[in-house]
Amino acid sequence: MRWFWxxxxxxxxxxxxxxxxxxxxxxxxxxxxxxxxxxHYPHSLIIEGMAQTGGLLVSEEGGFRTKTxxxxxxxxxxxxxxxxxxxxxxxxxxxDKKPSGAIIEGTVTVNGQVRAELELSFAFxxxxxxxxxxxxxxxxxxxxxxxxxFDVAVDQNGNRIHAPEHMLEAERQAARGIIQSxxxxxxxxx
Amino acid sequence: MxxxxxxxxxxxxxxxxxxxxxxxxxxxxxxMVGDLGAESIDFLDIVFKLEKSFGIKVATExxxxxxxxxxxxxxxxxxxxxxxxxxxxxxxxxxxLSKFETNPRVQDFGDLLTVSDLCRYVESxxx
Numbered sequence: 001m002r003w004f005w006x007x008x009x010x011x012x013x014x015x016x017x018x019x020x021x022x023x024x025x026x027x028x029x030x031x032x033x034x035x036x037x038x039x040h041y042p043h044s045l046i047i048e049g050m051a052q053t054g055g056l057l058v059s060e061e062g063g064f065r066t067k068t069x070x071x072x073x074x075x076x077x078x079x080x081x082x083x084x085x086x087x088x089x090x091x092x093x094x095x096d097k098k099p100s101g102a103i104i105e106g107t108v109t110v111n112g113q114v115r116a117e118l119e120l121s122f123a124f125x126x127x128x129x130x131x132x133x134x135x136x137x138x139x140x141x142x143x144x145x146x147x148x149x150f151d152v153a154v155d156q157n158g159n160r161i162h163a164p165e166h167m168l169e170a171e172r173q174a175a176r177g178i179i180q181s182x183x184x185x186x187x188x189x190x
Numbered sequence: 191m192x193x194x195x196x197x198x199x200x201x202x203x204x205x206x207x208x209x210x211x212x213x214x215x216x217x218x219x220x221x222m223v224g225d226l227g228a229e230s231i232d233f234l235d236i237v238f239k240l241e242k243s244f245g246i247k248v249a250t251e252x253x254x255x256x257x258x259x260x261x262x263x264x265x266x267x268x269x270x271x272x273x274x275x276x277x278x279x280x281x282x283x284x285x286x287l288s289k290f291e292t293n294p295r296v297q298d299f300g301d302l303l304t305v306s307d308l309c310r311y312v313e314s315x316x317x
Contacts, residue, residue, distance in 0.1 A: 072232070121231055
């Protein structure tokens with residue numbers, strides 16, 4: 001499964017805004033070298049969490065087929081450190097979306113206090129980078145379920161967004177493949 | 191052709207913000223790619239900032255007429271044909287194509303746009 005630094009979606013409005021939460025644990029090996037006695041998490045991880053939140057937000061329309069990559073960190077202002085025990089809220093708001101990419105404005109808060117302000121640009125890769133998506137659809141679907149995205153996702157009219165059919169079909173195919181391979185291995189003499 | 195100070199100042203602010211360059215680098219003659227170091231993804235950011243600042247809509251095709259630079263009607267042996275140049279002039283009347291015309295290699299088109307060109311484009315949209 002692809003590595004994620006967000007735990008759950010709590011808000012998702014198609015092409016508009018999304019909020020995720022990340023519970024930071026002392027078990028995640030924070031950085032303690034720069035400020036001994038003040039373990040914290042590097043700013044790059046905060047950017048990663050926002051990139052995951054915003055990247056999924058801007059690539060949902062069309063069933064997550066868009067090959068979305070973080071292309072530019074236009075702004076990254078950090079007001080306070082993120083430390084063990086913090087529950088981070090990462091809110092991404094779409095500023096612009098075009099066929100070639102999208103821009104989001106991100107705000108990171110803990111207990112209602114702004115810890116970081118970001119602006120990120122995403123590029124949508126075309127077929128020169130391969131016709132397939134960046135991730136197997138059945139794997140991404142499993143991750144999106146774990147992140148509870150479909151529990152909260154709605155379109156701009158407030159209608160629920162469900163798992164895309166092509167992902168469900170990929171999941172069914174993968175399941176059939178597993179069942180077949182098990183059947184073959186069980187039919188072989190010991 | 192002169193551009194208004196107000197337009198130049200707003201375009202300059204957008205470029206400083208998007209490209210992280212200093213204000214004295216953003217001269218009217220500076221080219222976006224060669225002098226200011228703009229990469230393809232930066233144009234998304236620049237377009238967004240110009241749209242916001244001037245209340246206009248910018249189509250990517252306005253700045254990069256991809257069809258003229260790829261279709262065989264307009265391109266031969268890696269160079270834009272006379273028909274292609276005529277079409278470019280028609281679609282991009284705000285751009286100074288005089289230097290490009292002397293050796294219209296497609297690969298050089300990316301470094302054609304200057305800050306002045308961008309200002310004149312914006313003026314054509316707000317006119």
